[in-house]
Amino acid sequence: MQEYKPKPREVAGELLESYLLEQKLRPGDRLPSERDLSKAWGLSRSTLRSALARMEKNGLLCAKRGSGSYLTPPKYTRHLQGLQSLSQSAAEQGRVVTTRLLSIKRVECDKNLARHFNRTLGYLLYKIVRLRRLDGEPVMLETAYIPTERVGNLEKKNLETGSLFKVLEKEYGLIPKKGEEKIGITYATADEAELMGIREDAPLFWIVSQTYDQWGRLMEYCHTAARPDRLRIASVLERRDPATEERRRRPNAK
Amino acid sequence: MRSEGAVGPKSPLYLQLRELLRNKIESGEYPPGTAIPSVGRLAETYGIHRLSVRSAVSALVGEGLLKAVQGKGIFVLGEKLEQDLETVGGFKLNMLDKQKKSDTRVLIKTLRTAGTVYGSLLGYPPEARIYYIKQVSYVDDEPVFLEETYIPEALVPNLKDIDLGVFSVYEACEFYGIQVVRGEQSLEITELDPMDARLLNTDPKRGVLAFRCVSYDDQDRAVEFTRTYTRGDRCTFNVHYQREA
Numbered sequence: 001m002q003e004y005k006p007k008p009r010e011v012a013g014e015l016l017e018s019y020l021l022e023q024k025l026r027p028g029d030r031l032p033s034e035r036d037l038s039k040a041w042g043l044s045r046s047t048l049r050s051a052l053a054r055m056e057k058n059g060l061l062c063a064k065r066g067s068g069s070y071l072t073p074p075k076y077t078r079h080l081q082g083l084q085s086l087s088q089s090a091a092e093q094g095r096v097v098t099t100r101l102l103s104i105k106r107v108e109c110d111k112n113l114a115r116h117f118n119r120t121l122g123y124l125l126y127k128i129v130r131l132r133r134l135d136g137e138p139v140m141l142e143t144a145y146i147p148t149e150r151v152g153n154l155e156k157k158n159l160e161t162g163s164l165f166k167v168l169e170k171e172y173g174l175i176p177k178k179g180e181e182k183i184g185i186t187y188a189t190a191d192e193a194e195l196m197g198i199r200e201d202a203p204l205f206w207i208v209s210q211t212y213d214q215w216g217r218l219m220e221y222c223h224t225a226a227r228p229d230r231l232r233i234a235s236v237l238e239r240r241d242p243a244t245e246e247r248r249r250r251p252n253a254k
Numbered sequence: 255m256r257s258e259g260a261v262g263p264k265s266p267l268y269l270q271l272r273e274l275l276r277n278k279i280e281s282g283e284y285p286p287g288t289a290i291p292s293v294g295r296l297a298e299t300y301g302i303h304r305l306s307v308r309s310a311v312s313a314l315v316g317e318g319l320l321k322a323v324q325g326k327g328i329f330v331l332g333e334k335l336e337q338d339l340e341t342v343g344g345f346k347l348n349m350l351d352k353q354k355k356s357d358t359r360v361l362i363k364t365l366r367t368a369g370t371v372y373g374s375l376l377g378y379p380p381e382a383r384i385y386y387i388k389q390v391s392y393v394d395d396e397p398v399f400l401e402e403t404y405i406p407e408a409l410v411p412n413l414k415d416i417d418l419g420v421f422s423v424y425e426a427c428e429f430y431g432i433q434v435v436r437g438e439q440s441l442e443i444t445e446l447d448p449m450d451a452r453l454l455n456t457d458p459k460r461g462v463l464a465f466r467c468v469s470y471d472d473q474d475r476a477v478e479f480t481r482t483y484t485r486g487d488r489c490t491f492n493v494h495y496q497r498e499a
Contacts (some may be wrong), residue, residue: 004362004366004386011446014369014371017370018369018370021370021371022370054445057444057445060444075442080493119409149311176497177497178494178495178497179495179496180493181492181495183441183463183490183491183492184463184486184489184490185461185486185487186444187460203461203486204443205443205459232442233440234438234439234440234441235440235493236436236437236438237437237440238435238436239434239436254384
């Protein structure tokens with residue numbers, strides 16, 4: 001097996017990560033200066049600077065001009081399990097979600113939407129565009145489509161208090177049961193950039209989700225552009241033996 | 255498993271060789287995932303005809319003990335865990351173009367100390383030795399994933415002899431009785447440094463999907479940490495979920 005000598009850049013990145021762990025630094029804490037770190041580790045300043053810049057780009061550090069690098073609060077982690085609402089899961093992570101309804105209107109299904117909802121062209125949907133903020137900072141732009149025939153007068157409901165699913169459940173008896181998401185990359189349009197305060201063409205998560213109700217019907221089709229510097233997406237993969245699961249579900253069965 | 259004594263001095267040479275190879279596989283002299291000597295080499299060692307070697311090998315290939323890979327050699331297969339597991343949750347990689355031809359190139363495969371970062375991820379002391387593997391996967395000759403894997407040496411001691419162009423790290427773990435039952439996964443978007451961006455044939459500023467996963471076995475030991483970078487224009491990640499009862 002070959003000997004591998006890591007490049008200085010890789011060494012610097014790992015040293016920085018180790019340092020954060022070993023010193024148990026917390027959000028808001030300041031790192032020692034670039035000069036002190038490069039001296040302590042025997043690395044060139046330019047190597048260290050590019051490692052710091054990379055951590056900054058990935059949202060781990062933020063640099064304040066003339067004062068150094070600070071540890072940023074961890075990204076909000078969106079767990080794709082159990083259909084927990086954004087407001088609920090953010091609250092568990094000590095974050096506050098606020099929602100602004102940008103628009104709600106009736107639209108006709110185009111070819112793509114008609115296929116997803118298994119309806120013909122022109123089937124009526126509500127199109128709901130909402131901007132979600134975490135601790136005051138705009139992080140997600142959500143565009144949801146919901147069949148109008150199942151949610152009469154949706155525009156009269158309060159869609160800014162938080163979970164749209166809560167409204168659908170309370171007011172219309174629609175219960176989200178299962179769903180799927182596709183996650184990829186998109187690049188901010190001028191509108192998205194302005195609404196979220198980022199540069200145009202910056203990479204964003206592009207999340208397309210489909211949620212099914214208790215009757216197995218598609219109840220919502222939604223696409224979301226989300227800021228990757230403030231958000232990460234997590235999931236737990238489990239491989240289970242179906243026989244054991246069955247026993248677990250029905251403990252009294254033989 | 256076969257009974258001993260099925261083969262004696264009067265048995266045909268190919269049968270004798272077949273049983274010899276079988277014994278070496280079963281005793282662990284030829285560990286799972288590694289290559290056995292070539293046909294030419296075996297013929298020379300035992301002074302028998304290549305055709306006899308071939309028929310011994312092909313019998314064991316037929317039994318599922320060996321796997322012949324064109325241009326690479328003859329490899330020992332480990333026992334697969336035949337358990338029908340249901341996968342719940344978790345991201346699944348979804349190629350945008352249906353794949354025609356895929357290929358993996360191992361760039362780095364080395365042993366290193368875990369250090370604080372990987373030691374704490376895998377639950378080992380910083381001085382523990384771990385394998386570090388970096389590979390690029392191609393689909394239709396286009397680079398699509400760049401993957402870095404960290405595995406404690408103690409778990410798969412023979413990993414250094416396993417050709418990762420032939421077996422996945424996942425298969426190598428299975429050969430050594432490690433069954434991954436849970437993976438804690440996350441997805442972020444990150445910028446690659448210019449050298450890695452070049453490996454993926456992409457512009458660093460475009461960003462890539464960074465998938466991280468710590469895998470655990472049925473005893474809840476961390477067995478592997480992987481970091482996979484993929485170009486957003488070639489794949490998406492899918493996840494299915496259900497409301498908990």
